Amino acid sequence: xxxxxxxxxHKVTETGTPVTLRCHQTENHRYMYWYRQDPGHGLxxxxxxxxxxxxxxxxVSDGYSVSRxxxxxxxxxxxxxxxxxxxxxxxxIRGQSVLSGANVLTFGAGSRLTVx
Amino acid sequence: xxNVEQSPQSLHVQEGDSTNFTCSFPSSNFYALHWYRWExxxxxEALFVMTLNGDEKKKGRISATxxxxxxxxxxxxxGSQPEDSATYLCAPGPRxxxxxxxxxxxxxxxx
Numbered sequence: 001x002x003x004x005x006x007x008x009x010h011k012v013t014e015t016g017t018p019v020t021l022r023c024h025q026t027e028n029h030r031y032m033y034w035y036r037q038d039p040g041h042g043l044x045x046x047x048x049x050x051x052x053x054x055x056x057x058x059x060v061s062d063g064y065s066v067s068r069x070x071x072x073x074x075x076x077x078x079x080x081x082x083x084x085x086x087x088x089x090x091x092x093i094r095g096q097s098v099l100s101g102a103n104v105l106t107f108g109a110g111s112r113l114t115v116x
Numbered sequence: 117x118x119n120v121e122q123s124p125q126s127l128h129v130q131e132g133d134s135t136n137f138t139c140s141f142p143s144s145n146f147y148a149l150h151w152y153r154w155e156x157x158x159x160x161e162a163l164f165v166m167t168l169n170g171d172e173k174k175k176g177r178i179s180a181t182x183x184x185x186x187x188x189x190x191x192x193x194x195g196s197q198p199e200d201s202a203t204y205l206c207a208p209g210p211r212x213x214x215x216x217x218x219x220x221x222x223x224x225x226x227x
Contacts, residue, residue, distance in 0.1 A: 031213060042205055042219040043160065050213055059216060090159060094215070097162060104150065104162035105215060 003027040006091050006108040014116050019078040021111050023091030025071075031094035032074040033105065034058075034066065036087040043090065049074050081115045088112050120218035122206055128224045129196045136192045137221040139206030143187035149208040150215065151180055151191055160205060163191075193223075201225045 003026035013019050023032060033048040035058075045058030047066040055066050063085060065077045078085055089112075092105040121140045129135045139149065148167045154160040164173040169184040177194045189208070193200055203220040 033215065035217075040219065042203070043154075043217045045214070045216050048214065056214065058214070094213075102162075102165035104165055105152070105160070106162070107159035109159055 004091065004093050004106060004108045006089075006111045008111060009109065010112045012114045012116065013081055015082055016080050019081050019113065019115075021076045021089055021091075021113070023074045023076070023108060025074075025093045027093055027095055027106075028071060029093040029095040030071075032068065033092040033094070034064075034074065034076045035090045035092065036060065037090060037110070038087055046076065046089075078113075081113075083115050086113060086115045120206065120208060120216065122204075122218035122221050124221060125219065126222045126224070128226055129193075130226050131196055131198060133196055134192065134194045135196055135223070136190050137204065137223075139189045139191070139208060139218055141187050141189075141206075141208035143185055146184045146187075147209055147211055149182060149189050149206060151189070152205045152207070152217075154203040154205055154220070156202070163204075191221075196223075196225045198225050198227065 005024050007022045034046040035043040044060045046064050047058055047061055049055045049068040067075045088110045090110050091108040094105050097104045123138050150165050151163040152160040153163050164180050166182040171182040173180050179192045182189045203222045205217045205220045207215045207217045
């Protein structure tokens with residue numbers, strides 16, 4: 001799907017354990033994003049990256065860290081997972097649409113995380 | 117944090133009827149506005165990116181307008197069909213990199 005994959009797609013973990021979600025792209029796009037989906041909140045931005053080793057916080061960054069050591073991979077880490085971090089996490093890349101020419105987000109399929 | 121409001125939160129429309137909904141944002145320091153369609157159990161997909169005051173974009177039965185001076189964008193759907201049932205998200209921003217979405221308008225098309 002437009003060269004973006006997320007792994008794992010599903011994960012169940014326990015409170016207090018570390019979790020890392022991976023976003024991998026084959027499009028060589030500079031910008032990558034992590035969002036979380038929650039009922040009543042739509043999509044909320046956690047962190048984003050504008051290049052290798054360049055990242056910035058979003059709306060709900062507390063409890064999350066990210067790393068981008070190479071263009072193709074953007075990792076989201078929950079150092080000590082809590083039940084409030086149960087959610088579906090979407091990665092997105094930003095690049096030029098072949099249809100419109102505009103810079104748009106292309107989303108991965110999502111990673112469903114359950115923290116017990 | 118940019119104050120983005122989408123209204124209504126939820127909308128039920130009879131199949132065949134036309135409808136519209138709104139994305140409101142602070143008019144100062146505007147750069148671009150994105151519209152996305154998000155079907156249940158799928159990933160969001162881009163509809164439009166708009167940058168200029170007075171911009172109008174169209175994709176099939178869906179169109180959008182932009183008023184940056186007063187800080188709003190309308191999304192219109194003409195002759196609603198069941199496949200239009202989705203959540204429609206807007207992301208207006210003062211910057212091109214930090215893309216923050218509104219809470220969305222959830223559209224239900226009634227047969």
